[in-house]
Amino acid sequence: xxxHIRPPQFDPALVARYDVxxxxxxxxxxxxxxxxxFNETALRAVIRESNEExxxxxxxxxxxxxxxxSPCFFCGCNRIITRDPAQAGRYLERLxxxxxLTAPQFSRDRLVRQLHxxxxxxxxxxxELMRELxxxxxxxxxxxxxxxxxxxxxxDPRHADADYVRELGRLGFNRISIGVxxxxxxxxxxxxxxxxxxxxxxxxxxxxxxxxxSVSIDLIYGLPFQSVAGFGRTLDxxxxxxxxRVVVYGYAHLPEMFKAQRQIRAEDLPDPAIxxxxxxxxxxxxxxAGYVYIGMDHFARVQDELAxxxxxxxxxxxxxxxxxxxxxxxxxxxxxAIGRISNTYSQNARDLxxxxxxxxxxxxxxxxxxxxxxxxxIRRALINELMCYGAVDKRxxxxxxxxxxxxxxxxxxxxxxxxxxxxxVEEDDNRIKATPRGRLLVRIIAxxxxxYLGEDAQVPRYSRVI
Amino acid sequence: xxxxxxxxxxPEPGCSMAGxxxxxxxxxxxxxxxxxxxxxxxxxxxxxxxxxxxxxxxxHAGDFIFRRGDPFHALFALRSGAVKICRTEGxxxxxxxxxxxxxxxxxxxxIYSQRFPCDAIALDVTYLCRLPFPAISTLASQIPAVQQHxxxxxxxxxxxxxxxxxxxxxxxxxxxxxLDLVARVAARGFSPTRIHLSMPRxxxxxxxxxxxxxxxxxxxxxxxxxxxxxxxxxxxxxxxxRLRDIGQALLPL
Numbered sequence: 001x002x003x004h005i006r007p008p009q010f011d012p013a014l015v016a017r018y019d020v021x022x023x024x025x026x027x028x029x030x031x032x033x034x035x036x037x038f039n040e041t042a043l044r045a046v047i048r049e050s051n052e053e054x055x056x057x058x059x060x061x062x063x064x065x066x067x068x069x070s071p072c073f074f075c076g077c078n079r080i081i082t083r084d085p086a087q088a089g090r091y092l093e094r095l096x097x098x099x100x101l102t103a104p105q106f107s108r109d110r111l112v113r114q115l116h117x118x119x120x121x122x123x124x125x126x127x128e129l130m131r132e133l134x135x136x137x138x139x140x141x142x143x144x145x146x147x148x149x150x151x152x153x154x155x156d157p158r159h160a161d162a163d164y165v166r167e168l169g170r171l172g173f174n175r176i177s178i179g180v181x182x183x184x185x186x187x188x189x190x191x192x193x194x195x196x197x198x199x200x201x202x203x204x205x206x207x208x209x210x211x212x213x214s215v216s217i218d219l220i221y222g223l224p225f226q227s228v229a230g231f232g233r234t235l236d237x238x239x240x241x242x243x244x245r246v247v248v249y250g251y252a253h254l255p256e257m258f259k260a261q262r263q264i265r266a267e268d269l270p271d272p273a274i275x276x277x278x279x280x281x282x283x284x285x286x287x288x289a290g291y292v293y294i295g296m297d298h299f300a301r302v303q304d305e306l307a308x309x310x311x312x313x314x315x316x317x318x319x320x321x322x323x324x325x326x327x328x329x330x331x332x333x334x335x336x337a338i339g340r341i342s343n344t345y346s347q348n349a350r351d352l353x354x355x356x357x358x359x360x361x362x363x364x365x366x367x368x369x370x371x372x373x374x375x376x377x378i379r380r381a382l383i384n385e386l387m388c389y390g391a392v393d394k395r396x397x398x399x400x401x402x403x404x405x406x407x408x409x410x411x412x413x414x415x416x417x418x419x420x421x422x423x424x425v426e427e428d429d430n431r432i433k434a435t436p437r438g439r440l441l442v443r444i445i446a447x448x449x450x451x452y453l454g455e456d457a458q459v460p461r462y463s464r465v466i
Numbered sequence: 467x468x469x470x471x472x473x474x475x476x477p478e479p480g481c482s483m484a485g486x487x488x489x490x491x492x493x494x495x496x497x498x499x500x501x502x503x504x505x506x507x508x509x510x511x512x513x514x515x516x517x518x519x520x521x522x523x524x525x526h527a528g529d530f531i532f533r534r535g536d537p538f539h540a541l542f543a544l545r546s547g548a549v550k551i552c553r554t555e556g557x558x559x560x561x562x563x564x565x566x567x568x569x570x571x572x573x574x575x576x577i578y579s580q581r582f583p584c585d586a587i588a589l590d591v592t593y594l595c596r597l598p599f600p601a602i603s604t605l606a607s608q609i610p611a612v613q614q615h616x617x618x619x620x621x622x623x624x625x626x627x628x629x630x631x632x633x634x635x636x637x638x639x640x641x642x643x644x645l646d647l648v649a650r651v652a653a654r655g656f657s658p659t660r661i662h663l664s665m666p667r668x669x670x671x672x673x674x675x676x677x678x679x680x681x682x683x684x685x686x687x688x689x690x691x692x693x694x695x696x697x698x699x700x701x702x703x704x705x706x707x708r709l710r711d712i713g714q715a716l717l718p719l
Contacts (some may be wrong), residue, residue: 052666055689055696109679460486 006390008293009436012386014422016272017154020445024296026319027345028380029370029452031338034347043339044105044348046371050329050342051107057329058144059106060114061137062319067091067124068354069159072424073263074220076180078336078350079120091335091352094359096136098333098348101364103140106331111144112137114325115172115185117153123160127167134171143172144430150175150213150325152321157199162206169210171218176207177216177247182223183234186200188222190268197237204241214304217243221278228277235285244304247321249281250275250298283440295387295442315388322388335365343372352388375451378403383446390434390442404440415448520596521545525588531572532586538576540598543570547592548664551575552672553584560671564623565589565647565665568653571597571619590664622718629716630675639674640684641713644694648703659703 023030050056066080067087080087092334101449115137125133143149152175153168165176180200181193188194200217202414207215217238221231238246253269255261270278272347283293291299298321300306309315309324316326319338333340335355349355358365372380378401383394394405406413406429416432419425424438425445447453510691524547525531531542531549544566551564551572563584566572576582577599606613630639644661652658663670671678685701688694695702703709710717 049666052668053699054663054667054670054701055685056667107678109682 006434006436006439007287008283008439010283010440011437012273012276012280014424014437015276015279015440017422018424018441018444019272019276020444022447023450024445025317025383025446026321027305027338027340028383028450029345029372029376030149030365031345031347033452034345034368034370036368037370038151038242038344038346038366040364040366042371043341043344043364043369046341046344046346047105051105051110056107056110057327058111058113058325059141060214060323060325060330061112061116061141062330062332062334062337063095063115063117063122063133064119064337064348065091065117065122065124066120066335067445068119068121068156069124070192071263072181073191073260074193074223075260076252076254076258077120078440080352083465088129090356092125092133094127095133095334097359097362098365099140101359101362102331102333105140108142108306110142113146113149114323114328115149115151116320118320119154120155121159122153123155123164125163130168131171131442132150138377140434152177152214152320154179155203157194157203160206161205162202162209165203165206165212167208169207169212173210174212175214176203176212177218177245178203178243179218180234180238181218181220182226182227183237186225187223187230191264194393201241204243214244215241216245216247216308217241219246219248219282220251221248221282222253222270222275224264226270226274228274228281231278232281232285235282239285239289245298245300245306246282246286246291248279248286248299250279250297279368279440282434293439294322295390295439296321310388317384317387326384339342345370345372361395376400378408379449379451380450383411386432386434386442386446386449390439390445392432394429394431398415419430419445419448426444489614510598520598522594522596525592527588529588529592530585531588531592532576532582534582534584534611536582538580538582539601540596541571541573541602542586543595543597544570544572545593547594548589549586549592550589550665550669550673551584551586552669560672562665562669565669565673566670567647567650569647570650572622574616574620577620589669630673632716634716636674636676636680636684637687638713640681640688641672641678641709642716643674643713644701644703645706645709645713645717648706659706661701661703663699663701671700 054294064078065181066078068075068079068081069083071079072079138141149172151171153172153173154177155165156179168176179193180195180202181191182188183197185194204215218232219238222462251269253261253264253266255264255266286299287293290301292302292310294306294315298306306315306322306326313324314324316323318326318330318340329342330340332348334348335352336348336350337346346366348365349358349367354367355365370376381401382392382397385397397398398405398408413427415426416427419438420427423435424441426433426435432445438445455459522542534553549566549570549572550562552560552562554560573582573588575584602612602616606616614698619656630640634642647661647663648658651661667681668678671681674681676684685694685696688709691694691708693703693705695704
């Protein structure tokens with residue numbers, strides 16, 4: 001499936017035409033589809049059943065630390081702004097209870113092979129609290145001791161230095177993702193995220209010293225006052241840092257959904273043409289600097305495990321974007337965290353009040369979720385292949401999923417013809433394959449196979465496809 | 467005199483279902499159909515012998531088909547689904563004694579004592595035929611092939627229980643278990659290398675007298691050595707010859 005992955009080709013006119021709202025497919029069905037009748041009883045039953053497979057899947061833990069000391073105006077994440085360190089203590093108390101309630105449900109031989117700390121700002125927690133949290137996780141779950149285990153963390157460089165990151169390395173972290181967004185001071189002020197190049201450099205020094213396996217840098221295009229020249233300068237300096245991965249997110253301005261975004265004035269945002277040029281600039285420079293385009297917004301060095309996973313066919317789409325270890329069940333811990341156990345998704349309470357209340361009563365804080373049916377599973381597998389490899393072998397996919405591809409997806413393939421005519425995708429009896437121009441619009445191709453998009457007029461709010 | 471045979475109204479789940487019998491024909495997967503037909507006994511003739519085969523309502527996962535101590539009146543043939551036979555011992559420990567699938571006959575353990583010596587629990591949606599015992603017994607006395615089939619069922623049961631009591635490695639147990647399941651599916655004409663394990667791994671472990679973790683560890687090892695492919699509960703044997711070498715000692719001759 002991944003034998004030959006073509007590099008993408010930037011076609012501004014085409015991209016502009018398909019600049020419509022669409023899901024990012026970090027899950028399928030997408031989170032707005034989760035149902036409130038998926039409760040603690042359902043989750044416990046699913047975990048029990050998943051323990052009873054002949055070879056129960058390994059675990060991937062996602063831990064959400066929701067606190068930030070100041071609001072970045074672009075952010076659409078679930079987070080809480082506070083400078084009160086006592087908040088962390090109250091939160092961790094509940095998080096430990098959740099860990100103690102959750103971990104024993106999994107058979108002890110289900111090893112944790114992947115761990116990811118996201119936020120908010122995970123490094124809101126000082127190193128002592130981090131040590132305590134990892135201790136709780138390691139005490140309650142069975143951690144893998146193999147060197148391939150992945151412990152990743154998102155870092156805000158304004159609140160971390162080389163020493164802190166070295167300590168994280170001692171705790172077992174070996175992957176880091178650093179929020180940079182843009183280095184241009186004017187842009188930084190406009191989004192309330194002012195940080196220096198030296199702060200970022202310091203974090204990377206710590207990560208390299210601690211022999212982190214992968215250093216990732218997050219950038220955002222489409223922010224206020226961004227220009228191609230300025231973004232180009234940011235990219236120049238980022239390349240000097242030699243990150244293993246670069247993720248270039250598109251800013252989605254949805255002020256009616258995210259309160260912090262109301263601080264951003266629409267008139268300061270780059271127009272659609274500049275938006276496109278910003279992404280085109282990133283694509284061109286990163287490719288020239290030797291990065292492989294993984295898909296959507298992700299770039300990685302040829303030897304980075306993400307690029308390796310794409311070559312060997314073990315890449316997956318998940319809540320962190322792209323990831324290896326597709327075979328794991330994901331356990332979501334913390335407020336708003338989403339888990340993926342067997343054929344289900346489940347999400348914790350999205351506010352602290354609900355999260356605390358459940359745990360204070362000795363209940364798991366799950367508030368909604370979804371049982372995927374056979375059709376959901378088939379479509380999820382297909383959308384995953386498209387998002388990860390930009391191509392699907394119809395026969396292999398059909399055999400694997402017990403369907404005759406062209407019959408099962410007759411209507412979807414008709415819908416696809418418009419994209420074929422536009423040169424986004426090629427389709428014949430054997431396969432579907434994004435063209436180099438279509439690779440940047442793979443979400444559009446995946447949307448053809450989304451069973452939920454057609455059926456309701458009120459499409460949930462998604463960000464732009466590019 | 468009337469056959470109480472009911473024509474099934476439910477759509478058949480999956481392809482391995484047999485409900486193709488009617489007033490004059492036996493279901494193709496009926497454990498006894500081959501034996502009967504080979505000797506010229508069609509359904510009409512069986513009815514004349516008052517051999518009444520009753521199709522039961524479906525059982526669901528966890529339902530008891532019979533319990534230890536229940537009086538024995540009939541054998542049951544699986545038209546589709548999966549059943550485990552087990553005995554619950556003190557402090558709720560459940561010892562699994564066997565797994566049965568489409569075409570298998572369960573209940574033979576009750577023939578001698580006239581009470582079922584163990585529990586039979588459905589692992590999945592399961593469709594059964596009830597074969598009233600005196601009638602089957604009469605049939606066996608008239609059709610040698612039916613008698614032979616009953617004896618075969620009994621001796622197979624004995625053999626497998628004895629073998630598992632022996633001193634065998636975990637690898638041998640798991641390999642033989644997989645091969646045995648495949649052989650039983652293959653005997654009914656389905657894919658000879660793929661099986662669906664509808665039973666929980668704790669049941670497999672109990673049956674094989676191993677810890678659950680050991681079953682998974684052995685299967686992981688087989689997978690790493692490319693002897694099997696595992697996807698959820700579906701297992702494909704990639705190298706049955708090698709597995710046969712490993713499970714040799716536990717396999718029937």
